[in-house]
Amino acid sequence: xxxxxxxxxxxxxxxxxxxxxxxxxxxxxxxxxxxxxxxxxxxxxxxxxxxxxxxxxxxxxxxxxxxxxxxxxxxxxxxxxxxxxxxxxxxxxxxxxxxxxxxxxxxxxxxxxxxxxxxxxxxxxxxxxxxxxxxxxxxxxxxxxxxxxxxxxxxxxxxxxx
Amino acid sequence: xxxxxxxxxxxxxxxxxxxxxxxxxxxxxxxxxxxxxxxxxxxxxxxxxxxxxxxxxxxxxxxxxxxxxxxxxxxxxxxxxxxxxxxxxxxxxxxxxxxxxxxxxxxxxxxxxxxxxxxxxxxxxxxxxxxxxxxxxxxxxxxxxxxxxxxxxxxxxxxxxx
Numbered sequence: 001x002x003x004x005x006x007x008x009x010x011x012x013x014x015x016x017x018x019x020x021x022x023x024x025x026x027x028x029x030x031x032x033x034x035x036x037x038x039x040x041x042x043x044x045x046x047x048x049x050x051x052x053x054x055x056x057x058x059x060x061x062x063x064x065x066x067x068x069x070x071x072x073x074x075x076x077x078x079x080x081x082x083x084x085x086x087x088x089x090x091x092x093x094x095x096x097x098x099x100x101x102x103x104x105x106x107x108x109x110x111x112x113x114x115x116x117x118x119x120x121x122x123x124x125x126x127x128x129x130x131x132x133x134x135x136x137x138x139x140x141x142x143x144x145x146x147x148x149x150x151x152x153x154x155x156x157x158x159x160x161x162x
Numbered sequence: 163x164x165x166x167x168x169x170x171x172x173x174x175x176x177x178x179x180x181x182x183x184x185x186x187x188x189x190x191x192x193x194x195x196x197x198x199x200x201x202x203x204x205x206x207x208x209x210x211x212x213x214x215x216x217x218x219x220x221x222x223x224x225x226x227x228x229x230x231x232x233x234x235x236x237x238x239x240x241x242x243x244x245x246x247x248x249x250x251x252x253x254x255x256x257x258x259x260x261x262x263x264x265x266x267x268x269x270x271x272x273x274x275x276x277x278x279x280x281x282x283x284x285x286x287x288x289x290x291x292x293x294x295x296x297x298x299x300x301x302x303x304x305x306x307x308x309x310x311x312x313x314x315x316x317x318x319x320x321x322x323x324x
Contacts, residue, residue, distance in 0.1 A: 065229030083245035095247040
């Protein structure tokens, strides 16, 4: 088979019942590779966020009970931080705050589902405390960062960086 | 005025729109005293949980990005743990897992509202990822622990322990 080089967009859905955003995305990577992509800071900064947006890590302790903070943007204006509630091979649960809305907190759960043949489906849920806040995220253009980041992650996998 | 010695039950309400439990409770204490009651582990273990339930701290780092774990019960069978997403004078945001349901995570926000005259209203929201889970908590008898714990906290305040 030929190497897949065109990235697919993630499926981004509003939950019908609770203020949750679901993001589904398949990767030509193993669960172990996706786990590393989300826990190794040197890998993480190479793919997180939209194309052309540099990111630096300010704090990173990817273990249950640890915490994280990174800053994105050419002029370093976008800070994000949170805590790792649980870090395990098939699941990461973490809090998430964009510092532009410092009192807003989402609870994110990332699940790595092994599809076999070196493929994995990533399912992320972001639980917000109101539908207004959830819908604000959906209307924010978040898909640009999600899809741009995952396209970079596809390329890291294809390049053997993981 | 005479010293108030009878503890009032907390108001425990299901949010009508989102899978949240609201708990409201007034205390004859300042916001600073309630903050200390939730962040000083030596004070916290003296009031958390129902009457007669001993608690020991296993892990405690009450600062933004820190984490916590405590174990309750005469035979130490009930473990609870989480991360402190934010710890500040008027608000604590933390994750919460009862280890009997290890994949279940709630996002709790505690707000200390100064009512003046040495009184404070504590408002806790517990955001669950489904209505079924939220309603399960409401039907679990949680009010016994909430009210028993807050009655002990009233007594610590009256005794000058804070």
